[in-house]
Amino acid sequence: MLNQKRIRHPMSYLTWLVTPACVWLLIFLVLPMLIVLVYSLWESTITGIHPMWGLQNYKRFFEGTLYVGLLARSLSTAIFVTILTILIGYPVAYFVARKAGRHKTIYLILVLVPFWTSYLLRNFAWMPVLGTQGVLNKLLVGLGILAQPSPVFLYSKLAVYIGFVHTLLPYLIVPVYVSIEALDPRLIEAAKDLGASKIRALLHITVPLSMPGIISGSIIVFVNVAGAYVTPKLLGGSSGIMYGNTLADQFSATYDLPFGSALSLILMVFVVLGIGLLNRFASVKGLYGG
């Protein structure tokens, strides 16, 4: 019998075309990460950076409660925002995929526009809304709900959450929409024929089968919140500082590159862990749904 694998497609040398992209990513993504790893094991003193190998930067991180606390706060915020975004975004994705009827394309484009517009801009847009002189205050005072403009909206935890959920929602809605859209409607018909109510069909067919979309959306949201710099800086004020801000300060203010590198690496480890957990959750759910 002929070995099918031996027959080469005339264009199989095309495989080499992956090289330039891979080389680019190896030089500007993987190599830089390795340099971060090396720097995190070096030491920074007043005279500069010295290649004194050791775990001093990691020791400094775990010594007090300051950095560990910041990391814990950033990660818990990331988890909380991710859950909130799923709860708020899923019904919208479901609506666009199943109930929007002939206006589906318009609804889809309307969610793609924020997806592709500046993240910085969409965060900053909340400043004239939430500020003391902002639109929200004007509205509440005008309606007689507040006696005078309140400064509590901007530069608060609430503002940071609003900013996160608002800017990251499209990144969740789009993949969830795609997975609901790809779902075979005959499965739901079958469930209904077998006597399942709409709610049951939704909970036992649609939601589990759209898990891949939920997971990929969640990963994007989680990664963005865990490493956030812009949102807490613009909307959180001085008390809203998150891990990303402290991390950035090591490179732009205190110029402690080795410690900053250690902070980067620790964040990366937790982000990878978080993604791993989410993926694990997905495969378990996949078994359940499939």
Add this chain to the structure above:
Amino acid sequence: MEVSLGATLTKDVSKARLNWLTKLEKCADAFLRGYSTLLYFILYAPSLVLVVLSFNKSFTMTLPWKGFTVHWYEALFRDADVAISFKNSLLVALLTMSISTVLGTLCALGMRRRFRGSKWVYQLMLLPLVTPGIISGISVFLLFTHFSIMPSLFGSVLAGHIVFALPYVFLVVYARVQALDPRLEEAAMDLGANETRTFFHVTLPLIMPGVLGGMFFSFLLSFDEFIRTFFLSGGERTLPMLLWGMLFDVLSPEVAALATVMLFTSIGLLLIAQYWMRR
């Protein structure tokens, strides 16, 4: 008698129940529609506020409405900083687009058939998507400082932006490449076309919508990118960097005007992309 009464009763009850369920479903659908509409409104409201405030005849970016003016746009277009930053953003975005589209398209074509290690290549191509922007920026910054290369727009910024845009280009083109029907290319070659001709006259036109999509997406991603530029630009400014600098000062409506211009640049490009990809 007893039995038939019972049957009618059950029938009535189930009918009523069905009726009630349909009503409930209709209610739920209406609720879902209302909820989604509200959410869409909230999604757009802050940007709309920005647009409105950019036309306000006031010296600060606040209400009350003091009348319509295009003064802030005039100020914006006279501003030399804005012109330079816009030029920088445009050039970096165009270069990012060109390079990442070529690299991403080649990679997607190379991945057409599975090969030893193709899984690893795929994972590598998606790695930028799961790397927080801040870490990506910082690490490329360290790469350049380590080798004592000054950060610059067309060095470090470009390198970082291409890393960011590559997976998007790769994914849209890859989807097209996977959907290619090899019989079309075989037919062309049976009819006497050589490989080059087949590629340019059959393969490339078939994946073109993906390539065009990749071009637009990479342009937009680069044009709007902030956090990587923040670490990599070494003081040179792009539009998002300029906007960032303005945010820590007193907010004048000029900032809103700049934001509006950026917003509509993205929306315009996106609509063109949608139109082109649909054809």
